Amino acid sequence: MTKRISSNATLQALKPQDKEYMIPDKKVEGLNIRVRPTGTMTWTFRFQIGKKHEKISMGRYIKSKPQTGMTLEQAREEAGRYRSWLENNKNPKLELVREKREQEAAKTFHDAFVSFDAIHLSKQLRGEQARTIYLRDVKPFIGDVKLDDLNIMDLNRVFDAKTDQSGRRMAGAIGACHKVMNQIINHALALNMLEVHPAPQLKAKDVGGGSKVTKRNLSFNELELLQLSLESWKTNTSNIRLIRFLLGCGQRIRAVLEMRWEEVDLKNRTWILPASSKDRHSKSPESRKVPLSDYLIELLKEQRKEIANGRKLVWPQLNSDKVQESSAIRIIIKRNLPDGIEPFSPHDLRRTFISRCNEMKLDIVAVEKAVGHQLPGMLRVYNHYDYFNEQLQVMQAWGRKLQALAPKKKDKISPTKAALLRRHNGIQPATFAICSKSSKFTEGLIDGIF
Template sequence: MANQSITIRTVRSIKPDQKRDIYVWDTRLKGFGLRTTPAGSQSFVFQYRVDGGPARRKTIGPVGSPWTPNTARREAEKLLVQVYQGIDPVEAKREAKRKKEALKFSSYCARFTELYLKDRWRGTWKAANQTLENVVVPRWGNMALNEITRADIVKVLDEYSDRPARRKEIHSVLRKLFNWALDRQDIDASPLLGMKAPKAVPARRRVLSDEEVVALWKASEKAGWPWGPFVRMLILTMQRRQEVAEMDWSEVDLEARKWILPAARAKNDEEHIIPLSNLAMAELKRLTPARKGLIFTTTGSTPVSGFFKGKRSLTEDMLAYLKARRIEEGGDPDLVNIPNWRLHDIRRTGATNLQSLGIPVEVTESVLNHISGTRAGVAGIYNRYKYDAEKRAALDAWDRKLAALGC
């Protein structure tokens, strides 16, 4: 059919040929055309050659909203500009699709964890990965990394305005993720560039009183499996929440009365030996004959979780216990209050008690597996003594105090 200006009248005038597609080429714009199939369906097309190569044809879209002769011609003009720049529109679209799939946020986060976090954030990579999986992947999982804007990030951070520590954690992980992507040239700019980081959160100083420690112990006795034994092991060993949550029978030597935390799970990448006191041994022996896999688990394959919900339940039972005690003493239960606390405060509480029991600072730091203070710098490099005997004495002293308190 003769070339002509493609208008609405042209579109309506074309009659299908039962044997072949009919093409009408626009006289106003090179390469812009209208295709009519034997079945009568019509679509706008763009035909082109890149750098003298073979002719290629790209479908702009079917006739009808949003594609009219005018809107389709404007799209063809954009494609023609790409051709003049030596860009193949078909390949450009395919490459954009491939890049979007490669930059899909959920899969990109998984790659970031494998290639960066596990190697560079050895002691905290699991927590950082959980931040990604629990906070941002559910929101942005199907978006491409380069589609995420600062407004998207601000919206998430605003949701945590009442939890400043968590807010700063989220910002820190996202900043590293986008900087890593920028270094790899997967994105052209980070949406966090120039954005002020949330204010640093003051160091927590919360220490549970002796009465609160007893209340927590009693509350743990009411908690279901695996929360009760898990919380008591936090109290008895003073180790980090995730380290205890992922405690495995393969790490425990009941005969030698010790728990060996492997370097791969330790925050400082050093193997750490935790002596097991009488109360700790009693807790573990109550869990036997199970001697394989994770200790604190309900599934057999994943460690205990749901810490926020579990801690809230513990606080309710602690409050009930303290109010009952106050009534027994003839006091007003309505005056009983438990200041905000976290599971990590159990560690600080234990360390504070060790100091009050006369345990040297360097031994306390060794119990906690802290590479700071007396164990940092030059002293930490040259003093490789592990304080195993002293750690056992310290935890036994803590064990005796807990027993004396009524735990």
């Protein structure tokens, strides 16, 4: 019988016998393979502490598929650790118990998130969004990673997974993941769950994240073109009315899409916009009164006539009383965008409201209050005046401006032709007004230009 294990071939040659037997390893003292009558083969490490003989069961060697069990190389490496402990007068058995205890006590990235969630996210108005990002995009990659082992390569696994179908990095998704992970890491550092930040200088833009701050807002000329084209958009009239309402009120699209009839008081010209919560995304910690101009009230009255009775939402989905997705409105705009207007998003209409109102020299404080912005500095602390009347004046002035830019029914002109005229530098507003009254003249003028 073989007296020592020298190679994998030696292990493969071992056969079960009537009684179990043990063969020592030739390379590492104390390492043995035990062969049972059933054919089961188990690695053991035998050692002596003082006068006491002890052994450690290490793992099985699976003869048919060695790589699925503990291989000879792995057994020798592990037994080498045990020998090192013995040489330093440490009991390998006790050291293994200590290691196991430390591993069980070691905190994972998910442990840090659970603590962060309980202390911070549970109290944030929009904590659910960060929680969703973590559970969907972060946890599958680094949730089980020990905080002490966390490194930049682990973080990159999260970022590398955020690509679109063409393989391009999704900047917004990467930025969101970076923000959430950084908050969790900083929380772990504050509670001494983690000693050092694995990548303190890493910014979202370094890994393809972040987004450019857009300055897109529509000029008065573009607003006139937009209103000329709206009636021919390929969508239902409710959505056309919604675009007009978004432009006229200056509020965030999500808040408008979640708007309910019970919050609207047409008589007192107000819309009570609720505080942000799990179900409402107004981004405001407190509810506030939004003044309604004549322009907005007229749109709401038209919407009330068209919307089915019993609907709670002002701008619901076409066949149900469910909130529309902001992305659906973006698609509608993209598909119907007329020539002569650069692409814009629903949020750009909010930026347009603020920019054009300031261009009209309206009260800047009232404009900021109208859209729900906090006043800067100490004004936020000491100035609690609601500026409601001033906000209403802003809304009224803006509504009148939009009505003035809207096409008159008797002067209707093809939106496409109007866009072509506007794009041509030689056509001034006064000329455009003359052209719009005569379709034959317009046709001839366009043919002459183009």
